[in-house]
Amino acid sequence: MKALFIGGIKSGKSLLAEEFAIKNSTTKPLYLATTEFIDQEMLQRIKLHKEQRADKFITIEEPLLLTNIITNAKQLVLLECVSMWINNMLYHKHDFHAIEKEMKKVLALDKDIVFVLNDVGSGIIPQNKLAREYIDISGKISQLIAKECDAVFHVIAGIGTKIK
Amino acid sequence: MKALFIGGIKSGKSLLAEEFAIKNSTTKPLYLATTEFIDQEMLQRIKLHKEQRADKFITIEEPLLLTNIITNAKQLVLLECVSMWINNMLYHKHDFHAIEKEMKKVLALDKDIVFVLNDVGSGIIPQNKLAREYIDISGKISQLIAKECDAVFHVIAGIGTKIK
Amino acid sequence: MKALFIGGIKSGKSLLAEEFAIKNSTTKPLYLATTEFIDQEMLQRIKLHKEQRADKFITIEEPLLLTNIITNAKQLVLLECVSMWINNMLYHKHDFHAIEKEMKKVLALDKDIVFVLNDVGSGIIPQNKLAREYIDISGKISQLIAKECDAVFHVIAGIGTKIK
Numbered sequence: 092m093k094a095l096f097i098g099g100i101k102s103g104k105s106l107l108a109e110e111f112a113i114k115n116s117t118t119k120p121l122y123l124a125t126t127e128f129i130d131q132e133m134l135q136r137i138k139l140h141k142e143q144r145a146d147k148f149i150t151i152e153e154p155l156l157l158t159n160i161i162t163n164a165k166q167l168v169l170l171e172c173v174s175m176w177i178n179n180m181l182y183h184k185h186d187f188h189a190i191e192k193e194m195k196k197v198l199a200l201d202k203d204i205v206f207v208l209n210d211v212g213s214g215i216i217p218q219n220k221l222a223r224e225y226i227d228i229s230g231k232i233s234q235l236i237a238k239e240c241d242a243v244f245h246v247i248a249g250i251g252t253k254i255k
Numbered sequence: 256m257k258a259l260f261i262g263g264i265k266s267g268k269s270l271l272a273e274e275f276a277i278k279n280s281t282t283k284p285l286y287l288a289t290t291e292f293i294d295q296e297m298l299q300r301i302k303l304h305k306e307q308r309a310d311k312f313i314t315i316e317e318p319l320l321l322t323n324i325i326t327n328a329k330q331l332v333l334l335e336c337v338s339m340w341i342n343n344m345l346y347h348k349h350d351f352h353a354i355e356k357e358m359k360k361v362l363a364l365d366k367d368i369v370f371v372l373n374d375v376g377s378g379i380i381p382q383n384k385l386a387r388e389y390i391d392i393s394g395k396i397s398q399l400i401a402k403e404c405d406a407v408f409h410v411i412a413g414i415g416t417k418i419k
Numbered sequence: 420m421k422a423l424f425i426g427g428i429k430s431g432k433s434l435l436a437e438e439f440a441i442k443n444s445t446t447k448p449l450y451l452a453t454t455e456f457i458d459q460e461m462l463q464r465i466k467l468h469k470e471q472r473a474d475k476f477i478t479i480e481e482p483l484l485l486t487n488i489i490t491n492a493k494q495l496v497l498l499e500c501v502s503m504w505i506n507n508m509l510y511h512k513h514d515f516h517a518i519e520k521e522m523k524k525v526l527a528l529d530k531d532i533v534f535v536l537n538d539v540g541s542g543i544i545p546q547n548k549l550a551r552e553y554i555d556i557s558g559k560i561s562q563l564i565a566k567e568c569d570a571v572f573h574v575i576a577g578i579g580t581k582i583k
Binding site: 262263264265266267296373374375376377378379381386389390411412413414416 | 423425427536538539540541542543544548551554555557558559561562564565566571573582583
C-alpha cells in the first residue's frame, strides 16, 4: 500500500499523513525524516513536529539514500518529506535523472509507504531559474509517485480530499 | 452554522461566499469588511466589490476587533476577509498567539459566520522571511477555522467544491 | 462541448487535456499552440511537448488571434495554452478588456474546445505589480471559461478531478 499526501505549506498534510500512517500500520511506523539543513527557524519546526508525533513513531534521519532504509524497514514507512529530499539531492549535485532513478527504485519496492509532498506549482511562475527548475522537478516527481499510489490526498486547510 | 470559502487570488471565492451568505440568511447579512490599507489599486477593488454586493448586505468596516461586532450581530456575518485581518493584526504588532486567541473567540460564538480566506501556500516557498511567516500563520488559522466549520469550500475558476 | 483543464506548473494538465481531446474527437484534433517567445528553456519544453503528442494532432501556431482559427476548424481544438495567450496579448499591449472580448468570442463559438490554463493564484501575493495584474486577469479569464464549459478538471500530481 502506497499513499501520497500533497498540499501547500501549512496545509496540515503532515498531521493527516501521520494519522493515516498510524491507522494503516499494525506496528509502530518508521518516520523517515529527510531534513538536513537546520537553521534556527527549521529547528523550531522540527521540534514542534517531534512533539506532535510523540511516541507514535520510530524516527530515522536520512537526507539522501532512501532505498536502503525502506528496503530494510519491517514496518510502514512515512517519508517526511519528499520535497526536502529533492532539495537535498539538488544541493548535493544530483540532477533530475538521479532523483527520478532513486524514486523509481523506492516506488518499485513492495513496501507500505506514505509520501508527503509540498505543492509548490500553483503560484506565479518565479523569475528565479533555480526556483523554476525546482518546481518542474517537484511536479514531475509528484506525478511519478501519484501514479504508483493506491491513494492520493489533496490537503487544504487541514482537510484531506481523496483524489485517487 | 459556520462556513469557509478558501481559494487563490481571483478564484471567485468572494462572490460564492456572498451568494452562500444571502442564501443562508433570512435577513440581510452583515458584511464585515476588514480592509484597512487603501491605495489606489485597493480602492479600485473595494469599489468593484461594493458594486457587486449592491444592496444585499449591511456593511460594517473593522480591521482588528472582530469578536465584539460579531457578538452583537443579529444576523449572519460574512467576514471578508480573514487574510486581510491577519495582515492588519500583524501590522499592529499582534503576534500569532494574539491572532489565534481572537479567532478562537470568534469561532466559539454561537453565530452564523461565513469566512473568506486566501490560499497562499501552494506556490514556491518565498525567500522573504515575513512572507514565510505570513503563510505559516495563514495556514494555521485556516486549519483552525476549517475544523470548526460545518462546510468548507475550495474555490478555483469560480467553482466551489465542498471538501467538508 | 467545451472543457477546461486547470492546474499548477507541471501538474500534468497538458497530458490529461491531450488524452481528453483525443478521446472526445472522431478525427485528429487541432493543437492550437499559442507559444510565441522562445528561449532555450522554452525550446526544450516545446520539443518535449511535440514528442509527447507525436502524430496524434495537427499543430497550428498562433500567439494572438484565436477566433478565426477556431471558427474555421473542422475538428476539436485543443488550446494550449490560455496562460501563454494572455501573456502574448499583454505583451502586444492588449489590455484586459481586449483579452476578455476575444475570449468571449471564442466561447460563443459552437465548437468543441479543450482549454488548458495555469493556476497561478494560490501562492503568496507577489510584490511585483505586473505579476499581480497577470494573476488578476488569469483568474478572471479562468472564471469566464469555466462558466461556459461543460466539464472542468482541477489537475494536481497528474490526477484530474472533475469539479464541474
